Amino acid sequence: MGKGITSRAEDYSAWYNELVIKADLAENSDVRGCMVIKPYGFAIWEKMKAELDRMFKETGHVNAYFPLFIPKSYLSKEADHVEGFAKECAVVTHYRLKTSESGGVIVDPEAKLEEELIIRPTSETIIWNTYKKWIQSYRDLPILINQWANVVRWEMRTRLFLRTAEFLWQEGHTAHATKEEAIEETEKMLDVYAEFAEQFMAMKVQKGRKTESERFAGALDTYCIEALMQDGKALQAGTSHFLGQNFAKAFDVQYASKEGKQEYVWASSWGVSTRLMGALIMSHSDDQGLVLPPKLAPIQVAIVPIYKGEEQLQKIAEVANKIADKLKEQGISVKFDDRDTHKPGFKFAEYELKGVPVRLALGQRDLENGTIEIARRDTLTKESCDQADVVSKVVALMKEIQDNLLNKSQGFQQTNSHHCDDYEEFKSLINKEGGFIYAHWDGTSETEEKIKNETKATIRCIPLEGSLEEGKCIYSGKPSKQRVIFAKAY
Amino acid sequence: MGKGITSRAEDYSAWYNELVIKADLAENSDVRGCMVIKPYGFAIWEKMKAELDRMFKETGHVNAYFPLFIPKSYLSKEADHVEGFAKECAVVTHYRLKTSESGGVIVDPEAKLEEELIIRPTSETIIWNTYKKWIQSYRDLPILINQWANVVRWEMRTRLFLRTAEFLWQEGHTAHATKEEAIEETEKMLDVYAEFAEQFMAMKVQKGRKTESERFAGALDTYCIEALMQDGKALQAGTSHFLGQNFAKAFDVQYASKEGKQEYVWASSWGVSTRLMGALIMSHSDDQGLVLPPKLAPIQVAIVPIYKGEEQLQKIAEVANKIADKLKEQGISVKFDDRDTHKPGFKFAEYELKGVPVRLALGQRDLENGTIEIARRDTLTKESCDQADVVSKVVALMKEIQDNLLNKSQGFQQTNSHHCDDYEEFKSLINKEGGFIYAHWDGTSETEEKIKNETKATIRCIPLEGSLEEGKCIYSGKPSKQRVIFAKAY
Numbered sequence: 001m002g003k004g005i006t007s008r009a010e011d012y013s014a015w016y017n018e019l020v021i022k023a024d025l026a027e028n029s030d031v032r033g034c035m036v037i038k039p040y041g042f043a044i045w046e047k048m049k050a051e052l053d054r055m056f057k058e059t060g061h062v063n064a065y066f067p068l069f070i071p072k073s074y075l076s077k078e079a080d081h082v083e084g085f086a087k088e089c090a091v092v093t094h095y096r097l098k099t100s101e102s103g104g105v106i107v108d109p110e111a112k113l114e115e116e117l118i119i120r121p122t123s124e125t126i127i128w129n130t131y132k133k134w135i136q137s138y139r140d141l142p143i144l145i146n147q148w149a150n151v152v153r154w155e156m157r158t159r160l161f162l163r164t165a166e167f168l169w170q171e172g173h174t175a176h177a178t179k180e181e182a183i184e185e186t187e188k189m190l191d192v193y194a195e196f197a198e199q200f201m202a203m204k205v206q207k208g209r210k211t212e213s214e215r216f217a218g219a220l221d222t223y224c225i226e227a228l229m230q231d232g233k234a235l236q237a238g239t240s241h242f243l244g245q246n247f248a249k250a251f252d253v254q255y256a257s258k259e260g261k262q263e264y265v266w267a268s269s270w271g272v273s274t275r276l277m278g279a280l281i282m283s284h285s286d287d288q289g290l291v292l293p294p295k296l297a298p299i300q301v302a303i304v305p306i307y308k309g310e311e312q313l314q315k316i317a318e319v320a321n322k323i324a325d326k327l328k329e330q331g332i333s334v335k336f337d338d339r340d341t342h343k344p345g346f347k348f349a350e351y352e353l354k355g356v357p358v359r360l361a362l363g364q365r366d367l368e369n370g371t372i373e374i375a376r377r378d379t380l381t382k383e384s385c386d387q388a389d390v391v392s393k394v395v396a397l398m399k400e401i402q403d404n405l406l407n408k409s410q411g412f413q414q415t416n417s418h419h420c421d422d423y424e425e426f427k428s429l430i431n432k433e434g435g436f437i438y439a440h441w442d443g444t445s446e447t448e449e450k451i452k453n454e455t456k457a458t459i460r461c462i463p464l465e466g467s468l469e470e471g472k473c474i475y476s477g478k479p480s481k482q483r484v485i486f487a488k489a490y
Numbered sequence: 491m492g493k494g495i496t497s498r499a500e501d502y503s504a505w506y507n508e509l510v511i512k513a514d515l516a517e518n519s520d521v522r523g524c525m526v527i528k529p530y531g532f533a534i535w536e537k538m539k540a541e542l543d544r545m546f547k548e549t550g551h552v553n554a555y556f557p558l559f560i561p562k563s564y565l566s567k568e569a570d571h572v573e574g575f576a577k578e579c580a581v582v583t584h585y586r587l588k589t590s591e592s593g594g595v596i597v598d599p600e601a602k603l604e605e606e607l608i609i610r611p612t613s614e615t616i617i618w619n620t621y622k623k624w625i626q627s628y629r630d631l632p633i634l635i636n637q638w639a640n641v642v643r644w645e646m647r648t649r650l651f652l653r654t655a656e657f658l659w660q661e662g663h664t665a666h667a668t669k670e671e672a673i674e675e676t677e678k679m680l681d682v683y684a685e686f687a688e689q690f691m692a693m694k695v696q697k698g699r700k701t702e703s704e705r706f707a708g709a710l711d712t713y714c715i716e717a718l719m720q721d722g723k724a725l726q727a728g729t730s731h732f733l734g735q736n737f738a739k740a741f742d743v744q745y746a747s748k749e750g751k752q753e754y755v756w757a758s759s760w761g762v763s764t765r766l767m768g769a770l771i772m773s774h775s776d777d778q779g780l781v782l783p784p785k786l787a788p789i790q791v792a793i794v795p796i797y798k799g800e801e802q803l804q805k806i807a808e809v810a811n812k813i814a815d816k817l818k819e820q821g822i823s824v825k826f827d828d829r830d831t832h833k834p835g836f837k838f839a840e841y842e843l844k845g846v847p848v849r850l851a852l853g854q855r856d857l858e859n860g861t862i863e864i865a866r867r868d869t870l871t872k873e874s875c876d877q878a879d880v881v882s883k884v885v886a887l888m889k890e891i892q893d894n895l896l897n898k899s900q901g902f903q904q905t906n907s908h909h910c911d912d913y914e915e916f917k918s919l920i921n922k923e924g925g926f927i928y929a930h931w932d933g934t935s936e937t938e939e940k941i942k943n944e945t946k947a948t949i950r951c952i953p954l955e956g957s958l959e960e961g962k963c964i965y966s967g968k969p970s971k972q973r974v975i976f977a978k979a980y
Binding site for chain 1: 580619
């Protein structure tokens with residue numbers, strides 16, 4: 001605290017790293033690539049979780065829990081899947097330690113597992129191995145299950161929230177009788193993610209489908225939501241996969257249809273993770289620190305007393321506590337900060353750093369005038385207000401700030417989205433301004449890869465929305481039926 | 491479904507295993523010792539979690555998240571701790587798979603970790619390694635953190651919920667400036683557990699302290715709550731540990747006191763796990779299936795229509811849905827089961843098996859008379875009731891059933907608690923009746939172990955409540971100041 005953070009203009013990457021640490025969100029642990037999510041960061045994640053969980057349940061899903069461990073042979077059953085995850089697997093090989101003759105503790109060589117266990121990087125294989133036992137007939141379908149869990153992918157270059165070896169997420173795994181139902185589910189959950197991103201995170205996203213080379217390992221189709229960060233880079237914020245019958249075939253999961261025929265089951269899977277924390281931070285925050293949308297802020301209002309001496313504090317506390325109680329009755333979370341160890345200026349900076357949406361300040365003069373100062377974190381503006389009006393004003397501000405952040409995010413995305421039909425201009429845009437570049441592409445992985453190698457831009461998605469338009473590939477000049485979104489990405 | 495379960499009298503152990511499976515609570519996965527918690531079982535666990543989490547927060551705790559992996563050297567830093575956990579550790583040794591020349595997937599020998607990682611069996615070491623960075627001064631204390639997580643202990647003989655290689659739990663880890671504060675915290679959290687067990691699980695528990703030989707590895711004192719199952723065996727349902735300065739010393743965590751002296755920090759840790767599911771099941775359930783206390787039942791009321799033909803069903807559904815809506819307004823979770831694939835008798839048996847506290851049945855005759863049938867799961871009694879009274883009646887029943895289950899549990903424990911001063915009688919009691927045996931003990935581990943070897947009874951705890959009483963050890967005849975509780979245990 002106290003010392004500011006690097007500005008975004010100066011060094012965006014340093015700004016992000018410092019902000020995560022200084023706002024007490026998370027830190028690197030001593031275990032390579034694994035983070036500690038600190039209480040303030042975790043409180044935000046808990047709010048995200050609660051809303052997502054409610055949305056999943058409202059769309060008919062139930063929670064369950066499957067093992068952390070996946071036998072190596074299961075992971076190998078779906079060829080693309082193992083290909084996609086083999087290079088980043090944490091592998092358990094032994095189940096016991098023992099005291100070595102030289103004194104320390106060593107892995108007991110006699111306690112070697114017959115088959116190695118992989119720490120789940122995702123749970124399709126262990127879950128479909130289980131579904132095989134649960135599904136016999138069409139009456140057993142659909143299965144609409146979600147799991148909140150930790151997963152491990154041994155990433156070499158890690159970054160707090162954005163890319164860590166262990167992360168927290170939810171993974172939905174559904175089983176359906178028909179292809180249409182499974183696709184409908186895949187699309188429905190993408191809509192849930194988009195709604196969550198926009199209505200709770202106040203983060204505008206583009207919905208789309210991934211190209212073949214960016215698909216989930218084992219999926220026939222991967223849908224995604226893509227958000228644009230303030231540095232002009234894209235961030236994939238959630239994915240929903242249509243898995244076809246790939247896992248049903250790999251684990252031989254068939255059901256008897258109404259007509260009595262044996263059919264393979266159709267599947268979807270979908271997930272969002274603690275990566276959303278990174279997206280949230282980079283969407284709204286500024287050089288003063290974190291900016292949180294009210295719906296996800298653990299503390300929505302902080303009240304800071306400005307006083308000299310115990311007597312003044314007591315009088316201020318009386319008024320402040322009444323206001324706090326009334327705000328709490330409105331379902332608003334309030335913290336009255338009467339710590340005598342820190343000065344008001346320090347507290348102001350702290351709540352700015354931590355992204356508290358509204359700060360109230362109450363001093364001796366306010367008591368005399370029946371006023372109170374209201375400061376908005378999103379606009380950094382202040383105004384004086386009658387104490388009689390403060391509750392209704394703050395209630396209104398919760399909505400106003402939430403809306404304003406979404407509007408800003410929408411505006412930012414709009415301003416930084418470019419239609420481009422010239423490859424030289426494309427390269428210049430990507431390198432200088434970033435943003436979403438809507439360009440024509442010939443549909444081949446070869447072109448996609450060449451563009452990536454030359455510019456570092458990848459196809460973020462083939463957008464679901466927006467009008468179709470014929471054109472020529474920006475790279476090869478071959479015909480294209482639709483613009484796709486290119487960007488550099490996290 | 492359909493087929494009944496083995497009775498408790500016939501084979502208690504088989505009864506439990508069958509009940510867990512048939513009530514759709516959990517099943518064994520194909521991964522040795524790891525369970526799949528099925529949606530219905532997980533919904534009960536979610537209710538437990540929500541209440542415990544609320545209670546933790548009300549007592550000033552916050553949630554956070556620490557890494558799944560513990561470097562082997564960390565685990566080794568506290569001597570008793572590593573001794574206690576070394577024999578049941580899942581060890582990660584590699585971080586990559588690769589395609590073998592013969593075609594399959596193998597562990598890449600070149601991706602060997604420099605230091606092996608242990609899957610956390612409990613998180614004291616990784617957390618105290620982190621607290622070292624967070625604690626400099628008395629102003630940084632206390633730290634009151636809880637974590638909801640999965641942990642792994644490589645148990646050789648596993649049983650659904652009661653003992654599994656991977657299980658879900660919460661672990662509180664607190665840091666304090668003084669010994670007194672840490673002990674106060676340890677005792678406070680034991681009280682929270684006891685209150686949860688009695689007020690939500692409707693399960694009477696005894697609070698006590700463990701003997702030295704039963705203490706948590708690394709603790710100076712372990713407090714516990716012990717419950718008595720219907721077969722006369724005890725089950726440890728939660729533990730709270732006073733860790734002294736053991737972990738602070740192992741990880742060199744010191745703070746500057748108000749007087750400017752460097753002092754080691756004092757610690758507590760406390761946890762309950764999915765084992766509570768086993769305790770809940772075995773406390774109340776009967777030969778018809780699960781019995782759930784209303785406060786933890788995912789479905790509190792099931793409404794079953796008894797009808798012939800679509801027209802009757804429609805009329806019944808109209809009344810049933812109105813009742814359901816009114817019950818929901820009272821915060822009661824209701825399921826109206828209008829499946830036409832199953833007969834009423836099947837549904838009755840299903841809700842009995844699944845422990846739904848209240849079942850309502852509504853038929854043509856009821857429509858004519860304005861009545862409805864109410865069945866209680868706890869007493870298996872039925873009565874007819876005016877439709878006009880059913881909502882208030884059901885609301886009252888929620889409390890009545892909850893209270894009745896706790897009363898039964900208290901009565902059962904009382905009936906099966908024996909004071910015993912004669913070792914021959916003790917052996918006979920333990921072998922024939924089981925239960926809690928309050929007996930004098932000379933305080934030595936030798937005597938404790940001899941009794942264990944001869945009778946399989948262990949000292950469950952040294953009770954915190956009840957009057958002190960001098961006496962002679964039931965085994966050695968040496969002086970004793972207090973009776974302790976012996977029992978066979980899960």
